[in-house]
Every structure is written in C-alpha cells, then in structure tokens.
Amino acid sequence: MKNKRNLGVGIVLVVALAALFTGSIYAGYKMVTYFNKDVDDQFREVGQLVEDKAKDYCGIDLSKVKETFEGPPYVYKKQGTRNYDGPRIYESYGYIYNDQGKVLTDFYEKDGYGLYISFNADRSEAVFNINGKCYCINGDLEYTLVSDECSDSCINYEGGYIAYNSGAELRLYEVKTGEETVLARSGFNPCISPNGQTVSYYSFSGTNALVYVGGINVKTHAVSSSSSGYYTPTAVSDDGKVVYYELSNDKTRDGFYCSDDGVEKKIASGYLRGAQFTRDCKQAFVSTSKNISYFRPGMAKAENLSIFGMLRDLEFFGVSAGVNRQMVFEPIYILDTDCFSDVSMVTTGEKTYCLQGDAIPSEVLLRNEGANSHETFTSDGPVSVYLTEGEAKKVRILDGKAVREDFFTWENGKIKQIFTSDDFSECVFIAMEKNEKNDDIYNLYYYHEGKKPVFIAETTYSANTMVKWDQCTEKWYYISQNTLYCADRRFKEKTVVCDSCDHFDFRNYGDQAMVFADTDGKLHVLINDMILDLE
Known part of the structure; x- marks a missing residue:
C-alpha cells in the first residue's frame, strides 16, 4: 500500500514538474518575443520554414489548418417577413430623423438623454413622450399630439395602435382615424400586443399592485398580484394568454415572470437588463443581472443558458424589430423571427456565443479570444470578426462547428483596430x-x-x-x-x-x-x- 502511495505521489510530482517546465518555456518565449522583436521574427521564420517544407514534401498546407470549437449541428434559416420600403424613423439624443435625410429638431432638449420612444417593426410609425405629452410620428416626420397629459405610451409591432395613459386612465388610440377606446380607469406601464388589440398594464386594488390584461376582444383580468412590489409589463400575445412582466421591490419575489395561460412562472431572478421576443410575443430570450434565459409557453420552467460575464449583451441581426418599450439599460425588442437561433447572439466582451436549436436553443461558443469583435449573420450563419495579437481573424459555423480562419493578412505591420x-x-x-x-x-x-x-x-x-x-x-x-x-x-x-x-x-x-x-x-x-x- 505504501509503495502504491509513493508511486502516486511520484506521478503527481512528475506531472507538476512537467507542467512547470512547459509553462516556464512558454512564459520565457512570450517574454523574449515581447521585448525582442528580432527573436520574435526568428521564431516566425522557423514556423514559416516548417510550413513551407510541409507543403513541399508532404503536400500539407498548414496555413489552411483551421482551429475548431465543438458545437451541435444546426442549419441556420433566413428570417424576416417584412417588405416595407418607405422612410424609417430613428431617434438619438432627442433628435428624430429618417433614412431619407430629414432631421426633426423640435424635441431636442439640452443635456437630455433622448426620448422615451417606441417603434413599430417597420419604423414607419413611432410614439414618444416628452414633458408630459404624447406624440405620434410617421416616417415623413409628421407628428400629431395624442395627449397633453401622459406618462407612458407604446406602439404595437404591426403599427396602427397606441396604448397610453391620460392621467390615470388607460386608452387605446387608432393612428389612422384618431379614435380612442378607454380600456381601464386606472392603468400604468402599458405594453401592447403585436396586432394592437390587447394591452397588459399594472394598476392597484387597495394596497396591492396587480398585472392586468384586457383589450378589444379580451376580457380584463388580473394575472399577478404583489402586496409590496410594482410591475413593468414587457410583452403580451394577441390572445392575452401569454404575458411577460418584471416584478421589482418585492423582497421575496423580485424577478422576471411569464403568465402562461393563467399560470405564473418565474423565468429569472435579478433585474431585467434586456429582452427579445418572437414576432408573436410568445417566446422570450431574456438577460437579467443573474443569468440569460429562454422560455416559451408550455415549458415547466425556463432554460438557463451557461453564459457568464459582467457584460452580457443580447444582439440581433438581419431582421426588423419593434421597440415595444424603452428601459433604463436597453429597449425591449420584438423581432421578426420565430427562432432566436437564426438572428440572435450574446456577447460578453471577451467571448461571443451563438444559439443552435429550434425548440429550445442551446448556446455555442463562437469566439473565445481576441478583442474589437464584430458580429453578424451571413448565408453561413453567425460570423464574428475580431483582432488577436495584431491579426484579423474570422470565426463562423461550418458543419455544426465554430471554425476559425484568417479574415485577411497584413504583412506591413500590426492591425490595431478593425x-x-x-x-x-x-x-x-x-x-x-x-x-x-x-x-x-x-x-x-x-x-x-x-x-x-x-x-x-x-x-x-x-x-x-x-x-x-x-x-x-x-x-x-x-x-x-x-x-x-x-x-x-x-x-x-x-x-x-x-x-x-x-x-x-x-x-x-x-x-x-x-x-x-x-x-x-x-x-x-x-x-x-x-x-x-x-x-
């Protein structure tokens, strides 16, 4: 028994010494090449010589060898159903403008942070609040006063309807006709369904805060209640059966929730940092201060993705998006998609993750090195371009795997930014x-x-x-x-x-x-x- 123990200790010591020796060599290599460019060039020349000989004598092109990271196979599909080609509305710092060259300065305020504004999917219509007033604006930047006493408003994904409160009263406004429908005598923080016919909001009953759902064809009813917190509804389906909302200031229940056909399910703890919803507002891809989660109706609980890091940003590419609500950290988006895997990625600064899967997407590490990264979707699926040690790299999905290759090479110096x-x-x-x-x-x-x-x-x-x-x-x-x-x-x-x-x-x-x-x-x-x- 003693001999076996000594043998085990010996093996551990050998492995430790080997690791120390290897690490010392690598550290020495990094140090000497960092401080002595001539030595670095010589190392590169030796590497190039090996590469050339391998190609000449063995027919192996080492320059084409690609580094891969494992990931489950998935066929990426092109998403997007919109065909609008008119002027689109944008807003920055209180300036409203379109992509036809027109700029509206009427609502700019010095030292402001911009407008509380939401857009339909085509950005052909928007609604915004300023100084207690609510305005509707079209792609030609023609605006109409909706209410001169308003604190909250939003426009639906398809466009044509605005939910807003006038004083405490919650109303539905039809953009084309200007007709209004009173939905509730008291309602705040409204969010509106894609078709504009259903609204979720919060109000009070006695000392309790409640989340309500109601509309043109949906009977008003409560889906959640809190005795100490307050709610921020973020998305609601056309039929009112799926409602997403955040509960804050409730010490025991703070977090992000979904009312799934009357059953309340907690999706994530922590405060909301960003959210994306599919075009029917039923599937959710959510980032909170605690984690990133995916949920769709019928799931017993949300699927938490194994993505960590101080900075976790949800990104989307290649599709139109309605801005359903403006939040403190980032807007709440409704994407023109039925599958997040085809349009969304997550960046943490040092890493980039893409998603794979139809029913329940799983995360796949796309990039795990470098900086100054840029992401998009191409015909190959998700792609990330970034810099590492002065070289431009590209990583993309190929046959279900993340494959890294040169984006382009530059022999006259080092690339500092791309x-x-x-x-x-x-x-x-x-x-x-x-x-x-x-x-x-x-x-x-x-x-x-x-x-x-x-x-x-x-x-x-x-x-x-x-x-x-x-x-x-x-x-x-x-x-x-x-x-x-x-x-x-x-x-x-x-x-x-x-x-x-x-x-x-x-x-x-x-x-x-x-x-x-x-x-x-x-x-x-x-x-x-x-x-x-x-x-």
Missing part, C-alpha cells in the same frame, strides 16, 4: 507601421473581401474611436489630421464634414448616431451629415 460594414464584405482597419525614420505611424486602409487593401489616409490610434460605419446612411466616417471625412461604401468618393474634429465619443443613446468632440472638446452629434449641438 471596423466592419453591415455584411462583413468589406472593412476599414488601422495598421501600425514604420516610416522612413523607423518611427511608429498609423495608417487607415480599406479592404474589400478578395482584394488588396487600399490606403486611405494617415490617422492616429488611441482609446477613442477614429472610424465609424453609419448603418442609416450606409457611409463611412473617419478622422484624419483633425478633419472628419465622409466616404461612400467603396471609398470611391469622400467629402469633408468638419475641419476641427478630434475624436468620436463613446456615448450612445437611442439609435446611436455618431457623436464627436471638436478640437475644443465640445461635443456634437452627426445625423444625415448635419452637425447638431449636443451641449
């Missing part, structure tokens, strides 16, 4: 290179997939972003030598926007129009090539 367009067919990057005096310089390049990168301009590199892609106008904006330029998608034409620009600012409210600081430090917002005040 910026992608909407479909990843092109990008702009900042490269650190050497000038004639062997000093570090930073140059801006445009890259189109399959072609050689093209030099754009000299720039600088810092924590402040120097390049932006504007989804609304489909243009590039970049800063070079304190001048802000605008360029078309392929950099065929460029114009000067501002000749005293220092950097883009990180702050984002609403639809994230570009904010930049001038050389005096004053902030401005850039919307449809118009420079507007922000301070």
Whole structure:
C-alpha cells in the first residue's frame, strides 16, 4: 500500500514538474518575443520554414489548418417577413430623423438623454413622450399630439395602435382615424400586443399592485398580484394568454415572470437588463443581472443558458424589430423571427456565443479570444470578426462547428483596430507601421473581401474611436489630421464634414448616431451629415 502511495505521489510530482517546465518555456518565449522583436521574427521564420517544407514534401498546407470549437449541428434559416420600403424613423439624443435625410429638431432638449420612444417593426410609425405629452410620428416626420397629459405610451409591432395613459386612465388610440377606446380607469406601464388589440398594464386594488390584461376582444383580468412590489409589463400575445412582466421591490419575489395561460412562472431572478421576443410575443430570450434565459409557453420552467460575464449583451441581426418599450439599460425588442437561433447572439466582451436549436436553443461558443469583435449573420450563419495579437481573424459555423480562419493578412505591420460594414464584405482597419525614420505611424486602409487593401489616409490610434460605419446612411466616417471625412461604401468618393474634429465619443443613446468632440472638446452629434449641438 505504501509503495502504491509513493508511486502516486511520484506521478503527481512528475506531472507538476512537467507542467512547470512547459509553462516556464512558454512564459520565457512570450517574454523574449515581447521585448525582442528580432527573436520574435526568428521564431516566425522557423514556423514559416516548417510550413513551407510541409507543403513541399508532404503536400500539407498548414496555413489552411483551421482551429475548431465543438458545437451541435444546426442549419441556420433566413428570417424576416417584412417588405416595407418607405422612410424609417430613428431617434438619438432627442433628435428624430429618417433614412431619407430629414432631421426633426423640435424635441431636442439640452443635456437630455433622448426620448422615451417606441417603434413599430417597420419604423414607419413611432410614439414618444416628452414633458408630459404624447406624440405620434410617421416616417415623413409628421407628428400629431395624442395627449397633453401622459406618462407612458407604446406602439404595437404591426403599427396602427397606441396604448397610453391620460392621467390615470388607460386608452387605446387608432393612428389612422384618431379614435380612442378607454380600456381601464386606472392603468400604468402599458405594453401592447403585436396586432394592437390587447394591452397588459399594472394598476392597484387597495394596497396591492396587480398585472392586468384586457383589450378589444379580451376580457380584463388580473394575472399577478404583489402586496409590496410594482410591475413593468414587457410583452403580451394577441390572445392575452401569454404575458411577460418584471416584478421589482418585492423582497421575496423580485424577478422576471411569464403568465402562461393563467399560470405564473418565474423565468429569472435579478433585474431585467434586456429582452427579445418572437414576432408573436410568445417566446422570450431574456438577460437579467443573474443569468440569460429562454422560455416559451408550455415549458415547466425556463432554460438557463451557461453564459457568464459582467457584460452580457443580447444582439440581433438581419431582421426588423419593434421597440415595444424603452428601459433604463436597453429597449425591449420584438423581432421578426420565430427562432432566436437564426438572428440572435450574446456577447460578453471577451467571448461571443451563438444559439443552435429550434425548440429550445442551446448556446455555442463562437469566439473565445481576441478583442474589437464584430458580429453578424451571413448565408453561413453567425460570423464574428475580431483582432488577436495584431491579426484579423474570422470565426463562423461550418458543419455544426465554430471554425476559425484568417479574415485577411497584413504583412506591413500590426492591425490595431478593425471596423466592419453591415455584411462583413468589406472593412476599414488601422495598421501600425514604420516610416522612413523607423518611427511608429498609423495608417487607415480599406479592404474589400478578395482584394488588396487600399490606403486611405494617415490617422492616429488611441482609446477613442477614429472610424465609424453609419448603418442609416450606409457611409463611412473617419478622422484624419483633425478633419472628419465622409466616404461612400467603396471609398470611391469622400467629402469633408468638419475641419476641427478630434475624436468620436463613446456615448450612445437611442439609435446611436455618431457623436464627436471638436478640437475644443465640445461635443456634437452627426445625423444625415448635419452637425447638431449636443451641449
């Protein structure tokens, strides 16, 4: 017995020493290559020599070997059923604008954080509150006063109906005719069904707060009650049988819930950080301060995904989305989909997860390294582009697995930042290179997939972003030598926007129009090539 014990101890010591030896070699390699570029270059030359010999003598192309991460197979499907092609409404910092170049400044307020606004799926209609008043606006930015005494409002996913309170009274407003229907004598925090006929809200009965559901064809009834908390309804189905809501300030029950055909089910604990719902408002993909969860009617309990990290953002791509409610941290979205796996991802800063599965989606680690990442969905499914050690990488799903490969290579220096367009067919990057005096310089390049990168301009590199892609106008904006330029998608034409620009600012409210600081430090917002005040 003693000999076996000694043998076990010996094995453990050998393994520990081997690990220590290997770790020391690796640490030494990283240190010497970090401080001595010549040694780093020699290591790379040896690696390239091995790669060349493998190709010449064995027919193995090591440059094509791809690193993979395991994941269950899933066939990604294109989602989206909308065919609207008219003007679309956006809002940033209190400025309302459309994608046809028009900007409305009537509701801008200095030092404001933007409007409490919600949009239908096509962004052809929106409703917003300001200074106790409620307005409805269309894609041409023509607005109508709905109520001069209102604190809460929302518009339905399909458009055409607005739920709002006038004083304490809860009403349903038809956009086309202006007709109103009183739904309740007292109702707050309304959310409206996709077809605009059913509303969920909270009110009081004595000292208790309750969540109610009612509408044109749904008899008003309560689905939840709390003696100490308050509710924020977030989504309701057309038939009123599925209602999602958050309960706060109830010490024993705080969390996010679903009333599933009259049965209350707790989906997640903690406060709500973001939520996505399918177009029928029945399936939910929810992020709280505790976890990320998926739920659909009929499930005994929610499925908690194994995604952790301080920053957990729900992202969606390639589909229209109605903004059902504006929340403190991010809006509540209704997506034009019946399957989150085909449109949604989760980013945590250092990692990116995609989803796979129809009935109950499971998380799959798409990216687990690098920084400066960008995500989207292509015909291959989810794709992430990012930087690691000065190189641009791309990871995508292939045959059910996450496959990593070079996005493009740049031999003249190290890539410091990368910026992608909407479909990843092109990008702009900042490269650190050497000038004639062997000093570090930073140059801006445009890259189109399959072609050689093209030099754009000299720039600088810092924590402040120097390049932006504007989804609304489909243009590039970049800063070079304190001048802000605008360029078309392929950099065929460029114009000067501002000749005293220092950097883009990180702050984002609403639809994230570009904010930049001038050389005096004053902030401005850039919307449809118009420079507007922000301070």
